[in-house]
């Protein structure tokens with residue numbers, strides 16, 4: 001109940017999916033949580049269901065000036081920032097021969113540049129207030145390649161190593177800021193169902209079957225199962241972990 005008592009947290013992309021599940025997990029352990037998202041309608045509606053310790057603010061993680069506004073609003077409300085979960089992300093299926101420059105740039109911008117901007121803005125505030133924990137949502141697609149995901153693979157591989165570099169810098173600087181990433185396998189969210197829906201039905205069915213066959217546990221993750229790893233890395237239970245990437249994938253990459 002109290003694993004995150006009094007911790008003030010920001011979760012990007014929190015209107016649905018893994019971000020929402022992370023918000024629920026942190027709130028259940030006593031945290032105060034600001035969720036942000038591009039989708040204002042969904043974010044505001046969801047925040048109302050999360051109780052008095054949750055609030056929503058609209059944010060595009062790719063916009064540097066919005067990071068300052070969001071973090072300053074959070075600190076004005078609750079006095080400090082303890083945990084940042086860089087969760088917002090996008091994915092689309094197209095191989096290297098067909099991916100457009102726009103899709104490439106958007107994927108890198110949201111998934112990698114957004115994490116850089118958020119991490120930099122958070123460190124500037126956390127380092128003068130006793131430290132904190134930054135949890136970046138990477139993916140098993142940052143560990144292994146997938147023919148249809150060149151931009152997503154590049155962005156998530158980037159998030160993993162960016163997190164390690166940042167973790168070393170923060171530890172050596174004595175900031176008390178830990179930086180880790182979570183590498184989820186396939187989870188039951190709109191990101192996966194939306195990507196499948198964009199394919200022809202037979203292709204989608206074949207992709208889903210082939211993917212399930214690659215997962216030793218034989219099923220996709222429930223969002224709460226990924227949120228449990230986020231909660232652990234956000235809490236003081238992981239006080240000796242920094243620069244790690246925690247794989248939660250039903251054995252898929254084992």
Ligand SMILES: NC(=O)c1ccc[n+]([C@@H]2O[C@H](COP(=O)([O-])OP(=O)(O)OC[C@H]3O[C@@H](n4cnc5c(N)ncnc54)[C@H](O)[C@@H]3O)[C@@H](O)[C@H]2O)c1
Pocket residue numbers: 012013014015016017018019036037038039059060061062087088089090091110137138139140183184185186187188189190191192
């Ligand atoms: N679902 C999976 O199988 C899976 C696996 C590995 C990693 N991930 C990663 O987990 C994270 C969450 O994924 P999900 O499955 O919940 O996806 P989702 O599509 O269900 O939710 C993503 C949320 O991010 C928001 N968002 C997108 N662009 C944004 C931006 N520029 N600024 C702010 N918010 C933005 C969306 O509006 C949405 O609410 C992503 O980083 C994703 O890459 C997901």
